[in-house]
Amino acid sequence: MSAAATANAIEVRQLTRRFGQFVAVDDVSFDVRTGEIFGFLGSNGAGKSTTIRMLCGLLQPTSGTATVGGIDVRRNPESVKVRIGYMSQRFSLYELLTVDQNIRFFGGIYGLAEARLAERRRFVIDMAGLAGRETTLARDLAGGWRQRLALGCAILHEPAILFLDEPTGGVDPISRRQFWRLIDALSQAGVTVLVTTHYLDEAERCHRVALIHAGRLAAMGTPTEVKQVFAGRPIVEIRADQAVDAMRLLEAMPAVEKTSLFGTAVHAVLRDPAVSADAVADRLRAQGIQVEAVATVAPSLEDVFLDVIDRANAAARGTAA
Template sequence: MDKNRNAIEVRRLTRRFGGFVAVSDVSFDVREGEIFGFLGSNGAGKSTTIRMLCGLLAPTSGHATVGGVDVTRDPEGVKRRIGYMSQRFSLYELLTVDQNIRFFGGIYGLDDARLAERRRFVIDMAGLAGREQTLARDLAGGWRQRLALGCAILHEPRILFLDEPTGGVDPLSRRHFWRLIDTLSQSGVTVLVTTHYLDEAERCHRVALIHAGKLAAIGTTTEVKQIFSGRPILEIRTDRPVDAMRILDATSGVEKTSLFGTALHVVLRGRDVTPERLVSPLRAQGIAVESVAEVAPSLEDVFLEVIDRAGGTAA
């Protein structure tokens, strides 16, 4: 593995469907062995981008190489080099674990010896020993997900695309799954993963935020949070958060407020705004303030900020 080599290079990639621009002028690189998170709301253009990178959809303009292969010129070459797994765990429900593995091994052209070896590896990795003859539809979510991952890496691809791989899976299985992703990454596999679980995004080496088809931010999670440099975020807990929001939005020095569970995140225009200036108007209205603390921006803050700057609303 060469950390300085790019596994994926995307240059001004654009895809239109009729008059609708699904992906607009997107450029980024993914280095070998990197776990690259692709974040965005539904319909932001994540899946369209992945489909283009997998050679399934031709770009309208721009170009991309995956594993050194141009996706427009040699989509079949791309398909040989990548693994793909989607949120829908596209396994054959009526086939057993073993039969699913044999089928996917077959369509990737594995010979018998290699298939037998990879089959053992996948069963082992997914913890499916003893369940080889179980129908896929009878497996619990976590196992199905790991089997789907196993089927996607039977041919030992150097680049792996995961399209919202953990949708509908319990937290424990999600942790287990991410440990597998980490192991793959350490062995040099490049992973491009889309997700809208922001805790999963924190596990990526770098993330790209895509909104309305455009790349809005890119970098390590620390880097993208720099969007808030010089604008501290205060977390305020009160008994009447909605009323408090209304009052704070009218307070000078407050850029914006947003609700995070039961707490409020208040973005300030600068360091000169003291917590007291915020709390006193609340108390004046009889709102009890439980706590006020400066917090580091979360990816969710970044996400909302990006959408605000684009002048849009989250889907």
């Protein structure tokens, strides 16, 4: 095993997957360092799950290479499976088995010896907060518990690398927060975590993120790094009674590059860092908009995400023209 392979838990080079004419994953390359929480962001159908399924050995790549734990996924998918844990957005458990039976089943499938299984079982019950629910049928568990049990079953064999495909879908905010604490703990214990999500607040908790759009990698780096696209382009957040009218007027201003709606607020990206937020607000008021609040804000990952998509789409139009 080379030094590079030990430093990087996952190495992906020009990974491509086609379904007929459709290119789900297009020439994607990235590395995930050992012990890192690596977030894979993108909208539905962007190619996140397809990538993760290729890395888990569930789907053959059309071209390109990927090594997981130093093993070539394409050539040796079964060896990869011993070293990884995988949990999908469906929290796949046996509905008709109890919590305890699910743990024992997956432990058995991973070939855990009786003593180790007992120890891991205690760990999982504890971690997932399922003490006292050992004999509850999986189908009777609420979302958060199901999710944590599914995670527990995926890490029974203490995999070095963990793949989580939208692990927090359909789960309440408190359970989501709890779940992320578990992810942090695993990462601290040295487990490499590759997680896909479209919750951008979750992405902030990742060490590094990759933005995938239309099958292509659009941006990559730490959350702070990817926000650098807004260097010299301040973002002004405006709360006004007529947000849609405000957007239209803002778009017409030469200082404004573009706008987007964030809940009830409007984010305007300015071309010039010298222009102040108050100046923008004054100009809106002059045109009859009731501005309730205005401030320059730090870019969120959501701003980055929308910006990246805009530019990717613009580039696509450019090449098409």
